[in-house]
Amino acid sequence: MTFRTTPRALAATTAALLALAGVTACSTDGGPAGADPDRVDVVAGFYPLQFLAERIGGDAVAVTNLARPGAEPHDLELNPRQVGQISEAKLVVFLHGFQPAVDEAVEQNAGDRAFDVATVQPLLDATAGGHDHDHDGEEEHADEPEHAEETSGDAKDPHVWLDPTRLATIGDQLAERLGGIDPDRAGEYTQRAAALRTELAQLDTEFTEGLKTCQRREIVVSHTAFGYLAQKYQLEQIGITGLSPENEPSPQRLAEVTEEAREHGATTIFFETLVSPKVAETIAREVGAQTAVLDPIEGLSAENGADYLSVMRTNLQTLRTALSCS
Numbered sequence: 001m002t003f004r005t006t007p008r009a010l011a012a013t014t015a016a017l018l019a020l021a022g023v024t025a026c027s028t029d030g031g032p033a034g035a036d037p038d039r040v041d042v043v044a045g046f047y048p049l050q051f052l053a054e055r056i057g058g059d060a061v062a063v064t065n066l067a068r069p070g071a072e073p074h075d076l077e078l079n080p081r082q083v084g085q086i087s088e089a090k091l092v093v094f095l096h097g098f099q100p101a102v103d104e105a106v107e108q109n110a111g112d113r114a115f116d117v118a119t120v121q122p123l124l125d126a127t128a129g130g131h132d133h134d135h136d137g138e139e140e141h142a143d144e145p146e147h148a149e150e151t152s153g154d155a156k157d158p159h160v161w162l163d164p165t166r167l168a169t170i171g172d173q174l175a176e177r178l179g180g181i182d183p184d185r186a187g188e189y190t191q192r193a194a195a196l197r198t199e200l201a202q203l204d205t206e207f208t209e210g211l212k213t214c215q216r217r218e219i220v221v222s223h224t225a226f227g228y229l230a231q232k233y234q235l236e237q238i239g240i241t242g243l244s245p246e247n248e249p250s251p252q253r254l255a256e257v258t259e260e261a262r263e264h265g266a267t268t269i270f271f272e273t274l275v276s277p278k279v280a281e282t283i284a285r286e287v288g289a290q291t292a293v294l295d296p297i298e299g300l301s302a303e304n305g306a307d308y309l310s311v312m313r314t315n316l317q318t319l320r321t322a323l324s325c326s
């Protein structure tokens with residue numbers, strides 16, 4: 001490449017091409033074709049933040065997701081083009097502590113144009129929603145700090161979007177922030193955030209009702225992404241690996257989790273769409289359980305029209321089956 005195409009120029013070219021072809025489709029990268037040239041360029045660190053920005057921004061914003069579809073976003077690395085997008089965006093929506101590369105790029109290039117969703121409400125401790133008890137007087141088994149060495153005393157759990165009520169509150173704040181950047185449309189943003197809040201409240205009610213009466217409440221999951229969900233709906237999370245999915249569990253940890261799964265009569269070991277199911281399958285085989293997908297929605301796994309709300313509802317059905325809820 002001997003020239004550099006700015007994202008804005010690229011979006012304009014794409015829009016022109018789509019207009020020529022008479023296409024009115026949306027793309028996740030450039031927003032609606034032929035959209036308002038005044039629309040606000042927003043960069044989101046990963047899918048749930050993209051979902052939020054698109055729902056609240058509507059056609060007033062063009063949202064770029066830094067994470068590739070189908071790729072696990074924790075360990076995202078940024079290419080120079082993406083760093084450029086961060087530098088040029090009107091607003092960067094990110095979650096400090098979730099994607100170190102994004103944290104760094106924001107700090108260097110977008111300090112005053114960034115919205116850190118981790119600051120909206122205090123984050124839960126890494127051990128929240130965990131599973132910790134004394135099995136009939138035997139010595140307490142430490143399944144709380146999945147990796148004691150990585151989970152220092154003040155470690156926080158970043159997976160905040162899996163509590164729909166928290167996501168709604170983040171949405172309200174995002175609307176306020178967008179309104180500050182684009183005062184003419186502040187009312188629209190507020191309205192859309194309120195509409196999304198209603199949908200998320202409905203989802204919250206479905207979870208509360210759907211998980212009210214279950215035969216089991218322990219969930220064995222591949223990485224500890226479900227602390228917020230567990231805390232909100234009184235489940236107990238037993239994670240095979242820690243807060244980051246790329247850590248390999250130790251043989252000792254595998255043995256502990258297998259023992260836990262047996263002890264609590266788990267019928268299902270959960271795995272994720274964006275990481276390998278191998279370890280979950282091994283434990284499932286060992287204890288005679290099934291495996292099923294419980295999606296932490298760190299990214300969408302398929303381009304099948306699913307969104308945050310529909311994947312959450314699929315998760316609810318999966319949980320109801322696995323935990324024998326009535």
Ligand SMILES: [Zn+2]
Pocket residue numbers: 074159223224225243244245296298
């Ligand atoms: Zn995660």
Ligand SMILES: [Zn+2]
Pocket residue numbers: 131133135260263264
């Ligand atoms: Zn236990």
